[in-house]
Amino acid sequence: MTANPAPEVSLACLGGGHGLYQTLKAARLASPHRITAIVTVADDGGSSGRLRRELGQIPPGDLRMAISALAGDSEESQFWASVLQHRFGGNGALAGHAVGNLLIAGLTELIGDEQQALDHVAGLTNSFGRVLPMALEPLEIEAEVAGLDDDPRIMREVRGQVAVASTPGTVRRVRLVPERPAANPAAVEAIRDADMITLGPGSWFSSVIPHLLVPGIADAIRESRGLRVVVLNLTAEAGETAGFSHERHIHMLAQHADGLRLDRVLVDASVLPSAGERRYLEATAGKLGATVVYDDIRAVSADGRATDIHDPEKLSAALSRVWRGR
Structure with missing residues (x-):
């Protein structure tokens, strides 16, 4: 992958929510x-x-x-993208629903196949790539959380993505319900065929780690010959990873996926200014076979202030450099 079109390179980007959105925008700019x-x-x-x-x-x-x-990039494609993202206002039954959510749900009922529904919606936006659910059934996240009682040693179970993401306690471990769900075969195939696999950024316990809890997905990542790249968050998130260091994020990946092997860990150069902090991260990444790459990937606001969002153009350039340096 280069900053210019690279017709022979394929990407598989794993995650969810706003973190995956930024990664996909970055991938799109690289024209793989x-x-x-x-x-x-x-x-x-x-x-x-x-x-x-x-x-x-x-x-x-x-x-x-x-x-x-x-x-x-066409005007019509971007129009449909904005339509999908539009949310209804007001206080009625439709309030808060995104148009795209309703369209996907309606097409799924009409066609009887969720993947076909997604492909039809992607056709409206002339999407550059395919969007696949990691599993073909809705899953739940269940977490073991410390710090919800006076005794910090007591662990409590918290169930549901929203509850896990917003818990005031410290998440120690997560699992999926049902446990060991079947992977979407198309997702497994895409990972096996990819030249580069990205994992993260995003909500660590509710958007990133769940991929590693689907055995077929985890096996495909372990066995891949592609370049496996973890994109670290710019900061710990309030709630599920509050107080986590960068190396602890990597440790949590290893804890949830036995035998996980990685190749690169991409981190913004500004978040670890000291040599000591970098050594800890590099040692932890090294246990998984990965080299840490520092680059400028943070977005800056209009008034010049650093944000906690990845800049798609900077991230695209950084991933291109990672690819060229493999």
Whole structure:
């Protein structure tokens, strides 16, 4: 992959929510041969949660965002991307629903196949790539959380993506319900065929780690001959990873996936200014076979202030440099 079109390179990008959205925007800018978004299916909040409970379908929100991120450059494609992202206002039954969520749910009922529904919606935006759920059934996240009692040694179970993401305690471990779900075969194939696999950024326990808890996905990552790249968050998130160091993020990946092997860990150069902090991260990444790459990937606001969002253009350039330096 280079900053210019690279017709022979394929990408598989794993994650969910806003983190995956930024990664896909970055991947789109690099113009590779193929991009496949592989998306978590455990969301239980907002519009997605309502549709999941009422219809029993895979929650569509993260899938919708991925389709929008991969939208073509034409005026019509961008128009449809904005339509998918539009949310109804007001206080009625439709309030808070995204148009794209309703469209995906309606097409799924009409066609009877969620993947075909996603492909049809992607056709509206002329999406550059395909969006795949990581599993073909809605999943739940269950976490072991410390710090919810006076005794910090007591562990409590918290269930649901929203509850895990917003817990005031410290997440120690997560699992999926049902445990060991079957992977989407198309997602497994995309990972096996990819020249580069990206994991993260995003909500670590509710968008990133769940991929490693699907045995077929985890096996495909372990066995891949592609370049396996973890994109670290710019900061720990309030709630599920509050107080986590960067090396602890990597440790958590290893804890949830026995035998996990990685090749690169991409981190913004500004978040670890000291040599000591970098040594800790490099040692932890090295245990998984990975080299740490420092680069400028943080977005800056209009008034010049650093944000906690990855800049798609900077991230695209950084991933291109990682690819060239492999």
